[in-house]
Amino acid sequence: MNHSQTVAAVAQRLRYLTKRDVGEVLDVLIEVWREALLQPEGYIRIEGLGKLYIEQQQLRSAGVIQARLRAKHGAAPVHLDRYYFRFRPSDTLRAAVLAAREGQE
DSSP states (O other), rough: OOOHHHHHHHHHHHHTTTTTHHHHHHHHHHHHHHHHHHHHEEEEETOOOEEEEEEEEEEEOOHHHHHHHHHHHHHHOOOOOOEEEEEEHHHHHHHHHHHHHHHHH
């Protein structure tokens, strides 16, 4: 589901709001969530859906990776940052997905 499909679905359920109003609310919501994720230890937890967060891992570069970085960029940092974008579903969502999958079989 993309942005415009979400706006249309919400506007259809909340008929007293225009698509423009729903779109503005969704844009603000995305901005607030983005700001939360940019914070150290930031996360978004949505009841019934799950938790979205970013983990950072620092790696040492050595050997082949160090050599390739030097060849490509002329220098290579000793430490590299790796970011993992994680989503942990709620128990409710997990159960619903499993039930839906079982119903398809």
